[in-house]
Amino acid sequence: MEETKVLLGEIETGQYDERLKAIYVDETMVPYQKERFQKGICKFEELYGAGEVEVYSAPGRSEVGGNHTDHQHGEVLAASINLDAIAVVRKMQNNVIELLSEGYEKICVDLSDLEKKEEEEGTSIGIIRGMIYGLKKNGHKIGGFQAYVTSDVLNGAGMSSSAAFETLVGTIISGLYNGMEISPVEIAQVAQYAENVFFGKPCGLMDQMACSVGGLIHIDFADLKNPMVEKVEVDFDVYHHSLCITDTKGSHADLTDDYALIPQEMKKVASFFGKEFLREVDEKEFYKNIAKLQKECGDRAVLRSLHFFEEDKRVEQEVSALKNGDFKGFLQTVKASGNSSFNYLQNVYTNKDVQNQGVSIGLAVSESILKEHGVSRVHGGGFAGTIQAFVEDSFVETYREVLDSVFGEGACHVLKVRPFGGIKVM
Known part of the structure; x- marks a missing residue:
């Protein structure tokens, strides 16, 4: 002291x-x-x-x-x-x-x-x-x-x-x-x-x-x-890319039920196979039983579980790409992760309030302007809050200006890994 x-x-x-x-x-x-x-x-x-x-x-x-x-x-x-x-x-x-x-x-x-x-x-x-x-x-x-x-x-x-x-x-x-x-x-x-x-x-x-x-x-x-x-x-500076997090100004307050349903639905699929968690389920058995799972657990539970199995592989692909200096491969996998979250995990907006889709807007704007300059994805728990992007250093200011114009000055944060x-x- x-x-x-x-x-x-x-x-x-x-x-x-x-x-x-x-x-x-x-x-x-x-x-x-x-x-x-x-x-x-x-x-x-x-x-x-x-x-x-x-x-x-x-x-x-x-x-x-x-x-x-x-x-x-x-x-x-x-x-x-x-x-x-x-x-x-x-x-x-x-x-x-x-x-x-x-x-x-x-x-x-x-x-x-x-x-x-x-x-x-x-x-x-x-x-x-x-x-x-x-x-x-x-x-x-x-x-x-x-x-x-x-x-x-x-x-x-x-x-x-x-x-x-x-x-x-x-x-x-x-x-x-x-x-x-x-x-x-x-x-x-x-x-x-x-x-x-x-x-x-x-x-x-x-x-x-x-x-x-x-x-x-x-x-x-x-x-x-x-x-x-x-x-x-990994030093992202070596690859001339920056980590950008944009606050889409949606709050996570009152979204606990939306978050809770994701593990609940995944566990429902796991329990179909007599397991507590999806990690314990054989992936081949999951795909063999999709029709039965649709009837027993519902379509969204199946889609969210499909996301889990593929996302687990993507993490290993990202780690491998970074270790091997394959930054392009890393970015492609980050993008695939975001697409899966939007399409299958379905955590980009809440069905309780479909007119408020700040994260969706952020991702759409990012995709339209980034093109070959970077990739974006939903960030964290989802439903509201922030999006993540890896952006070429030479394009960061352009990206920040556009995102700030949508969500307000200071919404886009250019960060470092601590x-x-x-x-x-x-």
Whole structure:
């Protein structure tokens, strides 16, 4: 821990410039991040007073391949991005967490009572309580702290702001009370538990794993307790392409039922074969029984399951292409993934509100202008939120201008793959 006044001075004089450049992978972002960290520390002082603090960070994520495969024990390719949530934190002796996130009311969690509370479903308090409960259950030390949190991760827009927040809480507990020895994989697993049980959203493990582990990672969820995590080393700058994420200004709020139906329908198909997850089903048997599955499970369940089997293969194709330097092949597979999500997974818009199709508009506009300059696909959970595109560097500004003209200035974000997951920054 370091005194807030000392820390502010060290940031101002550039002692953390290299650290910030390494985290945010863009030298031009350092001045902005310095100001952001300083404002965060000053806000903490305003809330809790000057004194010793630590600063933690957890990134958002971008799914590259494996759309809605993780909850069926499939494979994904995902990356942490250089948008993050940061927390200025002070360890406290009392058994209470006091936390204020920018733009929200301050919340308090009494750690002497960690049982799930139904009224906290869908709330940040529920996430915090679930994280602390899960870490304690796993045998880790827990304790109170005060925190001020500010985030650049777009809320409700498919960059996993909730997983970033969960990772942030887990990393804080790891740093303050466990010497940063809780593994990123375990933090991700506890985060999924907190979101499933305490928050009430039936998500898979991909979001939490990408935020917690960091970098571009290939994850195989065949064994959920011990998922295979492989870092894929690639520098998109070498291929003169940028990762662009565009916020189509649709919110994920009130879409929990749409998300929940995807794993439910896939599991219904799996249960036809006496299995719990599609990963356990023999693909040849699936195709042999499509007519029976249509009658038993419905056409959409069949189409979504077909997406799963083909998407799992595409993840391996993407990883192989990147390892072999076949960037064109990688882009073709990204495009195929997006087409499958639109046609078969059907998670680009909600049937409850067919007149609001921001993601569809974003994809249509992208396809019409990108042509040979890049590819686009639905990003993350879908139904609303963001689209992803890999765009030639020489065409990025043209692409950004067009997408911003549709969805508003600043809608299109040009991002970098961040090499770190949840970390203590200073």
